[in-house]
Amino acid sequence: xxxxxxxxxxxxxxxxxxxxxxxxxxxxxxxxxxxxxxxxxxxxxxxxxxxxxxxxxxxxxxxxxxxxxxxxxxxxxxxxxxxxxxxxxxxxxxxxxxxxxxxxxxxxxxxxxxxxxxxxxxxxxxxxxxxxxxxxxxxxxxxxxxxxxxxxxxxxxxxxxxxxxxxxxxxx
Numbered sequence: 001x002x003x004x005x006x007x008x009x010x011x012x013x014x015x016x017x018x019x020x021x022x023x024x025x026x027x028x029x030x031x032x033x034x035x036x037x038x039x040x041x042x043x044x045x046x047x048x049x050x051x052x053x054x055x056x057x058x059x060x061x062x063x064x065x066x067x068x069x070x071x072x073x074x075x076x077x078x079x080x081x082x083x084x085x086x087x088x089x090x091x092x093x094x095x096x097x098x099x100x101x102x103x104x105x106x107x108x109x110x111x112x113x114x115x116x117x118x119x120x121x122x123x124x125x126x127x128x129x130x131x132x133x134x135x136x137x138x139x140x141x142x143x144x145x146x147x148x149x150x151x152x153x154x155x156x157x158x159x160x161x162x163x164x165x166x167x168x169x170x171x172x
Contacts, residue, residue, distance in 0.1 A: 017045055018041055019044075020048050027053050029058055030060075034064065038085075046099065055169055056168065065160065067111070068158040072087075072150065072151075077136075077151055093165055104165065105166040111158075114162050
């Protein structure tokens with residue numbers, strides 16, 4: 001965070017999200033953005049996030065989830081092959097969260113938003129004659145177009161979609 005002048009306020013940690021080093025009840029808010037698709041054990045994930053949150057804390061999740069039947073073509077942004085993907089349904093996320101002690105406050109399927117977002121992104125890239133200097137393609141590497149095309153096809157087919165979950169830790 002030094003390069004953006006936030007090193008005095010932000011500390012980044014790289015560790016196992018199912019066995020974090022933080023003390024219990026360390027945080028009053030948390031979010032997961034495109035994390036769960038890479039973690040097979042959703043119950044362990046939910047349990048450890050629950051452990052590090054204070055009572056009443058809110059957890060926001062925005063992950064690509066299984067929403068219908070159908071096979072995905074790989075690679076996708078989070079996995080090069082099916083063996084590396086830990087996609088689950090929103091129902092499985094809710095079950096894991098509720099087993100940990102969370103209350104589900106809200107669930108939103110963001111399929112329409114994602115399709116519109118990627119259509120606009122494609123239009124901007126075509127109009128500009130190529131991608132901007134910074135963007136998803138930088139993070140995703142040389143196979144970015146294929147990964148994004150496969151993901152968008154999965155969203156369009158109804159097999160997957162980004163889903164937002166808003167959870168609250170109940171109890172202590």
